[in-house]
Amino acid sequence: AGKSKVDDDVLDNLEEVLVTSDVGVKTTLKVITRIEERVARDKYVGTDELNKILREEIAGLLSETNVGNATDFEIPSGTKPHVIMVVGVNGVGKTTTIGKLAYQFKKQGLKVVLGAGDTFRAAAIDQLQVWADRVDVPIVKQSMGSDPASVAFDALESGVTRGADVIIIDTAGRLHNKVNLMNELTKVKRVMQKVIGDAPHDVLLVLDGSTGQNAFEQAKQFTAATEVTSLAVTKLDGTAKGGVVIGISDQFQIPVKYIGVGEGIEDLQVFNKIEFVDSFFK
Amino acid sequence: MFDNLSDKLDKALHVLKGHGSITEVNVAETLKEVRRALIDADVNFKTAKDFTNRVKEKALGQNVLTSLQPGQLMVKLVKDELTELMGGDATGIDLSGSPSVILMSGLQGSGKTTFSGKLANYLKTKKTKKPLLVACDVYRPAAIDQLHVVGDAIKVEVYSDRDEKNPVKIAQDGIAFAKANGHNVVIIDTAGRLAVDEAMMTEIKEVHKAIQPQETLFVVDSMTGQDAVNTAKAFNDILNFDGVILTKLDGDTRGGAAISIKSVVDKPIKFIGTGEKMEAIDVFYPSRMADRILGM
Ligand SMILES: Nc1nc2c(ncn2[C@@H]2O[C@H](COP(=O)(O)OP(=O)(O)OP(=O)(O)O)[C@@H](O)[C@H]2O)c(=O)[nH]1
Ligand SMILES: Nc1nc2c(ncn2[C@@H]2O[C@H](COP(=O)(O)OP(=O)(O)OP(=O)(O)O)[C@@H](O)[C@H]2O)c(=O)[nH]1
Numbered sequence: 001a002g003k004s005k006v007d008d009d010v011l012d013n014l015e016e017v018l019v020t021s022d023v024g025v026k027t028t029l030k031v032i033t034r035i036e037e038r039v040a041r042d043k044y045v046g047t048d049e050l051n052k053i054l055r056e057e058i059a060g061l062l063s064e065t066n067v068g069n070a071t072d073f074e075i076p077s078g079t080k081p082h083v084i085m086v087v088g089v090n091g092v093g094k095t096t097t098i099g100k101l102a103y104q105f106k107k108q109g110l111k112v113v114l115g116a117g118d119t120f121r122a123a124a125i126d127q128l129q130v131w132a133d134r135v136d137v138p139i140v141k142q143s144m145g146s147d148p149a150s151v152a153f154d155a156l157e158s159g160v161t162r163g164a165d166v167i168i169i170d171t172a173g174r175l176h177n178k179v180n181l182m183n184e185l186t187k188v189k190r191v192m193q194k195v196i197g198d199a200p201h202d203v204l205l206v207l208d209g210s211t212g213q214n215a216f217e218q219a220k221q222f223t224a225a226t227e228v229t230s231l232a233v234t235k236l237d238g239t240a241k242g243g244v245v246i247g248i249s250d251q252f253q254i255p256v257k258y259i260g261v262g263e264g265i266e267d268l269q270v271f272n273k274i275e276f277v278d279s280f281f282k
Numbered sequence: 283m284f285d286n287l288s289d290k291l292d293k294a295l296h297v298l299k300g301h302g303s304i305t306e307v308n309v310a311e312t313l314k315e316v317r318r319a320l321i322d323a324d325v326n327f328k329t330a331k332d333f334t335n336r337v338k339e340k341a342l343g344q345n346v347l348t349s350l351q352p353g354q355l356m357v358k359l360v361k362d363e364l365t366e367l368m369g370g371d372a373t374g375i376d377l378s379g380s381p382s383v384i385l386m387s388g389l390q391g392s393g394k395t396t397f398s399g400k401l402a403n404y405l406k407t408k409k410t411k412k413p414l415l416v417a418c419d420v421y422r423p424a425a426i427d428q429l430h431v432v433g434d435a436i437k438v439e440v441y442s443d444r445d446e447k448n449p450v451k452i453a454q455d456g457i458a459f460a461k462a463n464g465h466n467v468v469i470i471d472t473a474g475r476l477a478v479d480e481a482m483m484t485e486i487k488e489v490h491k492a493i494q495p496q497e498t499l500f501v502v503d504s505m506t507g508q509d510a511v512n513t514a515k516a517f518n519d520i521l522n523f524d525g526v527i528l529t530k531l532d533g534d535t536r537g538g539a540a541i542s543i544k545s546v547v548d549k550p551i552k553f554i555g556t557g558e559k560m561e562a563i564d565v566f567y568p569s570r571m572a573d574r575i576l577g578m
């Protein structure tokens with residue numbers, strides 16, 4: 001049963017699904033235009049077929065940057081230690097994601113070192129310490145208020161000395177419109193390169209899945225300051241869909257690597273674009 | 283993007299005027315621009331639709347189209363409507379209890395702990411109160427430490443019990459402690475929780491029932507998108523909260539969630555958070571928020 005042709009109602013409904021998933025007007029219209037073009041040849045497309053086309057079109061926006069069918073937490077060979085710097089605005093889930101990631105890497109038998117680069121937020125170091133204890137990995141830290149670049153430097157040196165496979169550096173949450181704080185991030189990155197020339201190998205921008213269109217500006221400004229190389233979307237265990245990353249991934253050509261689906265140590269998954277798009281229609 | 287909403291509307295309306303016939307359809311077309319602008323500002327899809335429908339009625343009633351500058355008039359109409367929608371009596375905080383108990387609630391990372399500190403500091407310095415902060419987040423790593431650091435920074439006492447895992451008990455003990463120690467305001471910080479997490483929603487419901495707070499506040503990140511309505515509604519269904527706190531407005535988000543929340547729960551937005559520092563708290567001004575959402 002269902003509609004036998006793509007009429008305005010169907011498209012309106014589709015627009016509603018996408019917009020209420022935080023895909024945004026611009027990307028939504030882009031998707032709808034693509035679908036209109038694709039069904040223009042054959043006016044009578046069944047609902048099932050339409051759904052398939054739709055998923056393909058949306059996934060297509062993600063696909064250029066999300067190649068492969070990664071299901072595991074992999075780090076590329078050839079970088080040892082592999083340095084991951086984690087950035088993002090306040091409260092999105094950076095520190096938690098680091099704890100979960102460390103757990104995944106450790107589980108594979110990799111040697112992990114954490115760097116407590118948030119020296120600003122109340123008890124941020126204690127929070128990362130709790131995660132380090134849970135996962136049972138070493139943490140490099142200094143006192144509150146110390147220079148985050150110096151912490152990162154220490155963490156990389158210590159990681160090299162210990163023969164670490166992965167070093168993950170936490171940073172304080174900061175809003176992307178604060179120029180000084182963004183410059184600080186650029187500095188943290190630069191100082192890391194004094195220890196390991198091509199570090200960080202991955203700059204992971206964490207986005208809160210419940211964030212709306214402002215995530216675009218976050219991606220833009222963090223990319224400008226640190227050349228973001230991958231995205232993590234958190235808090236997708238709630239009702240928010242996180243659709244804004246589709247447009248971000250498309251526009252900035254940055255792959256979504258991980259999704260956060262809870263507060264527990266196992267609640268991190270490798271991003272799967274088909275499942276992600278399917279969740280909009282649930 | 284919106285900075286030229288007024289221009290866009292002028293243009294759209296001008297074209298239509300040129301064609302002679304000014305009809306309801308023309309207004310609808312124009313309001314589509316407004317609706318898209320609102321959605322881009324993170325106003326909920328349905329809220330934006332209802333809102334523009336209401337504006338449409340008014341626009342037709344006020345003969346916007348026959349005026350000299352229809353775009354500007356339309357923007358004013360939209361702005362006034364938005365302001366009114368987000369307004370309502372800004373009753374402030376109920377401090378009549380002895381002690382007055384304030385319960386914080388909201389999603390993970392929305393800014394509850396930080397705002398608890400800001401509010402305590404505000405009540406202490408501006409209202410000469412003697413607040414107590416109570417640490418009821420027994421889950422987040424170092425949540426208790428965080429509240430202690432905040433309390434130390436503003437020189438406000440913090441009640442915590444690291445051996446007690448039941449937030450209801452901690453809240454009750456905290457209030458008893460306040461009574462015994464002459465605190466006239468008690469601010470209860472709670473763990474972040476998702477509206478779909480039944481166990482956690484039941485937990486905060488039980489805290490609420492046990493302590494009967496004068497004020498229950500829902501803390502929401504101003505960057506929140508379409509989901510704001512679901513969350514606000516779910517928390518309101520459980521807690522019937524008294525007011526909303528909008529955090530992180532020192533960013534560049536449009537903050538359309540403010541409208542969505544207001545229209546779905548009809549509770550006043552009481553304060554805003556404008557930074558990470560303890561002084562970064564302000565009362566809410568509907569007209570400023572309307573400007574912000576419209577990019578003016
Ligand atoms: N439900 C849910 N909660 C999450 C997820 N990821 C993180 N959180 C929670 O979100 C809150 C904030 O997480 P943090 O890891 O402290 O975020 P952050 O980005 O490090 O925060 P700042 O350092 O203050 O900027 C905590 O309560 C976490 O438990 C997730 O995937 N799902
Ligand atoms: N820029 C800015 N940051 C804020 C504001 N309010 C809170 N934050 C930051 O947002 C992050 C999360 O704040 P918290 O107070 O820990 O949030 P929470 O709701 O208690 O988090 P959970 O307990 O994990 O649910 C921290 O980095 C805060 O410093 C604000 O108004 N502006």
Ligand SMILES: [K+]
Pocket residue numbers: 091092208210211389390391392503
């Ligand atoms: K949030």
Ligand SMILES: [Mg+2]
Pocket residue numbers: 094095096118124170171172173
């Ligand atoms: Mg953190």
Ligand SMILES: [Mg+2]
Pocket residue numbers: 394395396419422425471472473474
């Ligand atoms: Mg908290």
